[in-house]
Amino acid sequence: MENKLKKTCLHAEHVALGAKMSPFAGYDMPIQYTSIAEEHNAVRNKCGVFDVSHMGEIIISGPDAEKFMNYIFTGDVSKLSEGQCIYGMLLFPDGGTVDDLLVYKEYRKDHYLLVVNAANLDKDYRWIKDNSEGFIVNIVNDSDNWGQLAVQGRDSEAILGKILNQDLSAVASFRFIDTFIDSNRVIISRTGYTGEDGFEVYAAPDIIVDLWKALLEAGVTPCGLGCRDTLRFEAGFPLYGHELSQEISPVVAGLSIFCNLDKEEFIGKDAISAQKANPPAKKIVGIELADRAIPRAGYPVLLEDGSVTGEVTTGYRSITLDKSICFALVDRSAGAMGATLYIQIHRKIFPGTVVKKRFYQTNYKK
Amino acid sequence: MSKIIEGLLYSESHEWVKVDGKVAIIGVTDFAQSEMGDITYVDLPSKDDDITKDEDFGALESVKASSELLCPVSGTIVAVNEKLEDAPELINEDPYANWIIKVEMSDASELNSLLTAAAYAEIIK
Numbered sequence: 001m002e003n004k005l006k007k008t009c010l011h012a013e014h015v016a017l018g019a020k021m022s023p024f025a026g027y028d029m030p031i032q033y034t035s036i037a038e039e040h041n042a043v044r045n046k047c048g049v050f051d052v053s054h055m056g057e058i059i060i061s062g063p064d065a066e067k068f069m070n071y072i073f074t075g076d077v078s079k080l081s082e083g084q085c086i087y088g089m090l091l092f093p094d095g096g097t098v099d100d101l102l103v104y105k106e107y108r109k110d111h112y113l114l115v116v117n118a119a120n121l122d123k124d125y126r127w128i129k130d131n132s133e134g135f136i137v138n139i140v141n142d143s144d145n146w147g148q149l150a151v152q153g154r155d156s157e158a159i160l161g162k163i164l165n166q167d168l169s170a171v172a173s174f175r176f177i178d179t180f181i182d183s184n185r186v187i188i189s190r191t192g193y194t195g196e197d198g199f200e201v202y203a204a205p206d207i208i209v210d211l212w213k214a215l216l217e218a219g220v221t222p223c224g225l226g227c228r229d230t231l232r233f234e235a236g237f238p239l240y241g242h243e244l245s246q247e248i249s250p251v252v253a254g255l256s257i258f259c260n261l262d263k264e265e266f267i268g269k270d271a272i273s274a275q276k277a278n279p280p281a282k283k284i285v286g287i288e289l290a291d292r293a294i295p296r297a298g299y300p301v302l303l304e305d306g307s308v309t310g311e312v313t314t315g316y317r318s319i320t321l322d323k324s325i326c327f328a329l330v331d332r333s334a335g336a337m338g339a340t341l342y343i344q345i346h347r348k349i350f351p352g353t354v355v356k357k358r359f360y361q362t363n364y365k366k
Numbered sequence: 367m368s369k370i371i372e373g374l375l376y377s378e379s380h381e382w383v384k385v386d387g388k389v390a391i392i393g394v395t396d397f398a399q400s401e402m403g404d405i406t407y408v409d410l411p412s413k414d415d416d417i418t419k420d421e422d423f424g425a426l427e428s429v430k431a432s433s434e435l436l437c438p439v440s441g442t443i444v445a446v447n448e449k450l451e452d453a454p455e456l457i458n459e460d461p462y463a464n465w466i467i468k469v470e471m472s473d474a475s476e477l478n479s480l481l482t483a484a485a486y487a488e489i490i491k
Contacts, residue, residue, distance in 0.1 A: 031430070036404060037429060292406075292454075296432060346409050346424075
């Protein structure tokens with residue numbers, strides 16, 4: 001059974017650059033152009049650009065938009081000013097995660113833009129719709145009207161600012177501005193998923209294609225989804241389906257800070273409160289190995305006596321740190337900081353130490 | 367175009383074999399290393415292990431993936447290229463100069479089932 005893969009507005013550019021393409025969330029996406037390590041290092045040291053046009057955009061508006069957002073989302077949108085965005089989750093009533101996302105409070109009264117994982121877009125849209133009864137809101141899946149680039153790395157501000165003829169130094173972290181190219185709206189947001197300073201740019205597909213070409217011409221390295229994963233992993237960020245899922249709540253993932261329990265009510269609040277009072281059996285931890293062997297998602301994590309305590313959720317030979325590290329979902333009792341756990345890799349067993357999940361210290365502009 | 371060397375034998379799982387008397391010197395092909403991308407770790411077997419044809423004797427790991435190494439012949443592992451432990455990238459740099467294991471063959475007739483350079487060139491077309 002062969003499903004037809006969707007293409008982003010930049011698909012032809014990827015193919016022309018000779019990218020290794022692979023299916024991701026229903027799209028034919030670039031995994032790498034030259035090498036994952038080279039692209040990874042470009043972002044850590046200079047500037048790289050990712051096509052993330054597969055991400056979903058859902059617009060919620062209407063007189064009850066603020067109240068509705070606070071009901072379906074873990075963060076408190078009442079605290080946002082226009083031009084600000086916030087990271088958080090949509091939760092099931094039992095605290096399991098529907099998705100993690102960014103919510104933008106637009107420069108328009110009662111308008112919110114939700115940027116969600118491509119693989120979860122249809123599920124999220126249905127879930128939001130299903131929970132909207134009694135609220136006066138419009139819910140629009142606007143994804144097809146948007147392309148998205150992530151411009152990441154310390155040179156992003158200068159290079160992107162020059163191309164857009166904008167002083168981006170005034171845009172603080174988790175803030176955004178609207179600008180216009182030929183009367184087309186362009187959102188420039190100081191956010192990212194790499195642990196470096198950078199921007200995410202949303203615009204109509206043809207604007208995105210022009211911007212992509214201008215960035216490459218300015219010497220920015222095209223980066224595929226391969227290094228998007230190695231970068232976010234080193235910076236300690238979760239990936240839905242690995243460190244967050246219907247079974248992995250924000251409390252299990254160690255991300256309960258993104259659930260604002262001071263809010264009156266949101267879906268999943270009671271479950272999160274209960275989990276915080278009485279921690280769940282499992283948790284996500286970081287593990288560092290002394291050996292060069294590489295832990296991969298799904299490999300078993302063992303206790304000293306050989307019994308299974310969990311499994312790896314993401315693992316790599318870290319490109320920046322040159323260490324074998326992973327996230328793993330393990331028994332809370334076994335996952336204390338500094339504890340020794342064992343990972344089975346092929347036919348051998350390697351000891352590792354529980355460490356902080358933020359393996360790499362992020363470099364944001366204050 | 368991946369490099370293929372005349373005179374070596376090849377497996378369908380992209381290992382090459384150089385025959386030196388009773389010993390088979392085994393590595394991976396240029397095609398295999400280019401498909402893998404940057405190799406970050408080579409999982410090596412132990413010297414003196416017995417191995418059976420088509421059994422896995424280790425793995426290559428790139429940033430993204432892990433790929434098993436299958437032994438093209440049966441016998442005893444008489445040498446392991448330990449340089450690869452600290453410098454797995456040597457496989458990317460020259461996959462034919464950097465062998466992985468040497469096997470003293472127990473049944474040299476197994477070589478007949480391997481591919482010539484020309485036949486291997488066909489399967490990676």
